[in-house]
Amino acid sequence: MNKKSFILLYFLFLVTFGTIGFYLLGENNWSWVDSIYMTVITLSTVGYGEVHPLTDAGKVWAVLIIIFGVTGIGVLIRTFREEFIQIEQYRVNKMMKNISKLKNHFVICGYGRMGAVIARELQEKDLDFVIIEVNDKKVEKIRSKGMFCVHGDATSEETLTAARVDNAAGVAIVLDTDQDNLFVTMSMKTTNPELFILSRCSLEDNNSKLIRAGANRVVNPYTAGGHRMAEILSKPQVEDSISVLSPKHAGMNLTLDEISLENLTQYDGVLLKDSNIREDYDVMVVGIINSAGETNINPEPGTVLNTTDTVLLMGEVDKMNRFKENLPS
Secondary structure (H helix, E strand, C coil): CCHHHHHHHHHHHHHHHHHHHHHHHCCCCCCHHHHHHHHHHHHHCCCCCCCCCCCHHHHHHHHHHHHHHHHHHHHHHHHHHHHHHHHHHHHHHHHHHHHHCCCCCEEEECCCHHHHHHHHHHHHCCCCEEEEECCHHHHHHHHHCCCEEEECCCCCHHHHHHCCHHHCCEEEECCCCHHHHHHHHHHHHHHCCCCEEEEECCCHHHHHHHHHHCCCEEECCCCCCHHHHHHHHHCCCCCCCCHHHCCCCHHHCEEEEEEECCCCHHHCCCEHHHCCHHHHHCCEEEEEECCCCCEEECCCCCCECCCCCEEEEEEEHHHHHHHHHCCCC
8 A cells, every 4th residue: 555545544534533533422412514524624723613512522532633633644745745756856867867878968067157058059059968067956947947957066077977978079167166167177088088178267377277187178258158158069160150259459358248138137128229238337239149049240229139139248348247247146
């Protein structure tokens, strides 16, 4: 007998004997309907009051019904919780089984702003990929979107094995620190020497270290966005079509970045000229990438912005950073 059947029989037994008990203790003053009603409201603890005045024996019986009823409800809640955990575990096991069958897929280490853009781009291109993320809430968000995700630390060999790095075609390492990116790069190259590794690097001094560690390409987050990283990852042999927008002179102190409007609802349905992005932050919208992946370079002022768009912004580094600081986390 499984738990569900046992709990059902338990409550049927409790209602039956509770009803009989109230009927007998009522000394012919209680009808069967009154007895059933009293048993149910006692079990449910709704507090409607007594159907008829209870004797001392009746009060003791009611206390026993409440104790056994609350115990049964506790077991019921625990059973449902266990069922939910089992269902969730089944889904995770099924997903991990599917991941184990992947070949020539891509791996994304980290689901921050850039990682999310890369994942969306690969998903739109209908390419197989796995995300490695350690944050519980982010893992739930990723899986709710139907994307493969390995819950764990990207610096762990066990996590890399679960993501089938040994069978992967390429990996984008976009963790928060250069130190973590460097460590994961070395681990990736050891696991799969043929792997194409694209790594994020915040400090220019660390570029050469990442290259020596095994990275094929190193990208600075302040001069390239997630869209370009996705293009490099999926097509390492070609440059991104928007690379012409990248600043060619370091002395200009300019940067190009992509910002998804997914969580910036204040711009949804707003004309570009009315968005006040340039007025508020002194950065310029030089392009818009729509949900189909089409890039509109130098968009007209009358272009309507949507939350499915990604805007290409150009501006001075400090002003671009000020814009990013105001983005929702």
